[in-house]
Amino acid sequence: MWKYILKRVLYAILTLWALATITFFIMRLLPGDPFIGTKALTESAHAAMNAKYGLDKPVIVQYFMFMGNLLKGDMGLSTHYNRPVNTIIAQAFPYSFDLGIRSLIFAVIGGVFCGSIAALYRGTWADTATMIIAIIGVSIPSFIMGALMQYFISLKLGAAVAGTAFEFLKLPVIGYVTEKHKILPALALGFGSLATLSRLTRTSMLDVLGQDYIKTAKAKGLSQMAITWKHALRNALLPVVTVLGPITASVLTGAFVVENIFNIPGMGKFFVQSIQVRDYSMIAGTTVFYGAFLVVATLLVDIAYGIIDPRIRLAKKG
């Protein structure tokens, strides 16, 4: 087990190094520089800016400085905001993380619930209804979902309940302050994953419920509760755990647009805008940070997988 984990960790470090290096060189190939604007700079101003952000040195020297600082955990100064990238991430990431966790909870609970209903009531209207929701969820991107929710829930429903006893149902269009602010963004972001998970759970549950060992368990006279707990659930949720890694990734990247729509001060705007404004330290900083986050998430899933299903660990050894 330890050998397995060690190997995974080494791969993770290698992945991050490759990510940082490739990002560093590719962003330098973008046309334009961070300081170019509609109004021309004087030579003195341009030289001072390049010197301030270390862009006056050869690219290869900059690369080693960048890697050196990265090892110390310092991602440099943003050329666009003139603030340390570390500070910006420290301020913005909690919002993205909070939103991500909320939508993941919504997606997993909702997805497992819908998928289980569909499996247990297979072939009934409940099954059909759940799967229709799933197809809608997979097909509609989160930013469209967000805009639709703003329009129908905040504006239309909000206007309908205004002045009535149901005024509490009105949800704000933007912001991320109170719990009410956080409902729509989390729903919009989690809906797609919910759909994926419910389809997966349905298939997986059906598969497990039809297994011989479930029949054996029933024949032994175990209660329905014990069967589900000991035999069905653990096996049925395995595929769900597997996709948690990729789903975390999709929730985090999907958050960029959702944050924009709901004006949430998360990482999204910084990530997207840094490329448009050629903010090198910000591009590298956010990419490496997210890269590290995802690599760690995947690593944890790999390890968790090994714990839940010993066969995986054994297979890898062989």
Place this chain on the structure above:
Amino acid sequence: MKRLATLLLVVVMAASFLFAGCAKTPAAEPTVAPSAGEATEAPKATEAPASTSAYPGTMTAGSVTFNLGSEPPKMNSLLATDTNSFTLFRHLLEGLTTLDPQNLVQPGMAESWDVSDDKLTYTFHLRDAKWSNGDAVTANDFKFAWMTVLNPDTAAGYNYMRYVIKGAQEYNTKKGTAEDVGIEVVDEKTLKVTLAAPTPYFLDLCAFGTFMPLNETFYKQYGDQYATEASNMLYNGPWTMTSWEHESKIVMTKNPDYYNAAEIKIDELVALMITDSNVAMNTFKSGEADMIGLNGEQSAEMKGAGETVQSYSDGSSWALAFNLTDKTMANANVRKALTLAIDRQSFITNVLKNNSSVSYSWNPAVINNGDKVFKDQLPNGAKYFNDADIEGAKAALELAKTELGVDTISVELLMDEGDTGALTAAYYQDCWKKAGIECTITQVPFKDRLARQDNKEYQVSSYGWGPDYNDPMTFLDLWVSGSGNNIIGLNDATYDKNIADALVEADYDKRTAMLVECENTLIENFYLGPVYFRQRDFITSGKLQGVVRTAFQDVNFRWASIVE
């Protein structure tokens, strides 16, 4: 029943997988309704009529929310070069002078000033005013700020705006010393500034964001991180910044120590940073904003619903920029054909869908020359050619073909990416096709377009320029040979001489004649093909009245009030 219990169990268990490692949410802060209002500067002040709006606006008493549109990248007044930062400075800081709703210079931190007869020396007498930490605003605060911008080691994008001061350019380019710069602290309340040449717009500049004072002690305490957070900054304006949630919103609270606080009627201003126009509209409709900018479609929708849509000129002038170093574009008749063929009115009506106006000159009507409108001083009512003159374009094209010895003329149009860029490019392409000119469109990201323009890697580009100060020079000195802004590659000795002479000419009439000749040169030779002067639309809720929006004051709430 059993099934249901099983189901529940499954759900709970799934949830428990997730809750492990679930972090606390960031602490919530009390919020205020947001508001909107983007756009840039414009000329004539637009005052909102007390409207019968269907949108009552935000709920918080004494507070107004507007959409700033995006995060101000740099709130350090030495480094800022963008409209949003300047909009915030207008409310948080005050320079030696301020502008009134008509953009005329009024006393600010300087109560009065004396100008020498040769118009080279300005002596400012400061009033008793305080910074938000209680320190007095002194003459040294101005000298310190202005000298820091000119320091060659300061990465200040707008350092050149201070080159009007004697010795400033020399110091900034390391050809002179700090001691020779014409900024002198006479005593704590008196500042003497000596200019390099008579500059009719110098007092306008003193109201501009880059000319704000800085408290030296406070600034040095924070160094490079000055003004990166609400608490890292000092204020001497009508409001102070009390909260800055990056990329989300800024809250400004009325400054009780401001000398003119009695005239300020709004207790709290909330600036939102919503980039998406549809989201801004939803925010406005749901009563979370009191002012937002509108795009063409939204403007039509609101007008259709019987709402009052307001509009102001942001002062920017939009034209076809021709790369004169390109073989085809160096031909005057090619440029003439391209300029005449555009149907400007139809473009504004069908593509922009706002109140922008057709332009036949480079300087817009918002620019004053002294107390006169510069555009009115141009020959033929500033109309150098006719709109949508297809016949004229065809005739010019035939001449161009003969001169160049070719059968067809085809050009490449450089355009920003995005929907508006695509529509604009397609429209121009269609106009030119009617005149018999082939056109290929190259759409690139913003920074890419700028880089291509700088490197002269283009033929025709859709180009806009906004004024820095209220004088025709802000539109004309770009095209001097060697200027970093001269993207068309104009190299005209007479033009250069006229600009150089106008910069030092003290006589109004002589200077005017030089500037008019420069404008004539630009348009009569079709170095630029004017298309339109931009106007921006916005809407306010029933709560807000009296907000001023002009070419030189993008948004100003100093005279605004809340409808009771």
